[in-house]
Amino acid sequence: MGSSYRKIVCNGYTRNFRAAAEIVEVPRTSPAPGQVLIRNHFGGVNASDVNIAAGVYFSDGTFPFDLGCESIGEVIEVGEGISHLAVGDYVVSPSLGSAYAELIYRDALQVLKVPTCSPEVMTAVVCGSTASVGLNSVGQMGSGETVLITAAAGGVGSWCVQLAKLAGNHVIGTCSTEEKAVELRRLGCDRVIVYRNEDLGAVLSTEYPNGIDLVFEQVGEQTFDTCVDNIAQRGRIVICGFISEYTTGPKPVTSPRIYHKLLWKSAQLRAFLFSHWPDELPGHIVANLALVESGAVDPLVDRRVFSGLEQVVNAVEYLHAGGNSGKVVIRYP
Known part of the structure; x- marks a missing residue:
């Protein structure tokens, strides 16, 4: 060299x-x-x-x-x-x-x-820890819940899908194309919503009238608003990101403040960066690496x-x- x-x-x-x-x-x-x-x-x-x-x-x-x-x-x-x-x-x-x-x-x-x-091993550290900290430490994911993952076919989202399934939950994932939907179904996603073909709000309100227990949200804008509208009583919305505004910057909105929607359902918004959980990260990383090594999680690259x-x-x-x-x-x- x-x-x-x-x-x-x-x-x-x-x-x-x-x-x-x-x-x-x-x-x-x-x-x-x-x-x-x-x-x-x-x-x-x-x-x-x-x-x-x-x-x-x-x-x-x-x-x-x-x-x-x-x-x-x-x-x-x-x-x-x-x-x-x-x-x-x-x-x-x-x-x-x-x-x-x-x-x-x-x-x-x-x-x-x-x-x-390998790239698969690498994903366990940042993608995997973002998913596991967000779902477990922040979202307090249980078993038998209805969990929605937005941008589910991405590096973090595909980890979320698999971790939520391993915990015994019904998992909904959103993505943009049928090709991505095929991958999500292979990973165990119970209901895939291709948002270019189906209206997210219509699907959630029709098929999940009791609302969503836990949302892992990465998109922002209208997707975020739809998640708020369809959150269950005592549901949790975990904000991991809002990629729709990354290249444009914040977009102003004029609407009633969000507490008008959250209070009546005792619902919660919880935002996080996984690096703010330094005391828990080593345990998450070790666990995620073990999931990859055992084949329980198949990192999507x-x-x-x-x-x-x-x-x-x-x-x-x-x-x-x-x-x-x-x-x-x-x-x-």
Whole structure:
């Protein structure tokens, strides 16, 4: 390997990811004491990449900063004072700035050793933890409930579908195409709503007149409003995101405040970022990795191949165009 490597950085806030992303070459150095140097094999593409580039969260205004979220790769050099990791070990790095770089330097205590290096294993850490923290810690999911997952065919959504089914629930999933619906049925979704073909509100009000016990909401706008209208008595709406407004910014609305709809049902809104549950994350990650290893969860990874840093922007735009079924991944040669 050469004396330098490349990564993608952001030099100014914008919701236009193509304008934000810049490939730069930086010198390769030896890892500091307590650090490991990792050669990435796969990087995770996330809808929130746009929010990070826009400075919506996870940025203190210092430029440039590294873009991307999670990655999985191989330790190629170990700094002094490290005994639990060795050259050749596979590790997942869940921290910001990991996905869009050929090499990354990380504190050895901030990466997780895993038995194999694959996109499926990588999904257990961020996608899986987002799903399990959201459903269990935040949503207090039980068994025998009716659970609605919006954007169910995405990386997080497909994890939610499977976790909700494993818990013994009736699972409804929304998606945009029949091709995605096929995947969701394969994963065990009881009722798939292709929203381009069916009206979400009409289906929920007709087929589920008692309402939805737990909603895992990722879309926003009209989808969110429909979820509120169809929540059950004592139901919970867990807000994981609102991808419909990521590239445009917040959209003003003029309507009665939401408590007019929630109070009479004793319903609740609960928003979360999984990183705000640091005390619970290790347990979630270990459990999710075990589910993948045992075959109880089949992580859905999108079939389209994006290779190298040059394809990162295309991959982010592909995700936001709704083309993916499952986790979108960057593969490093």
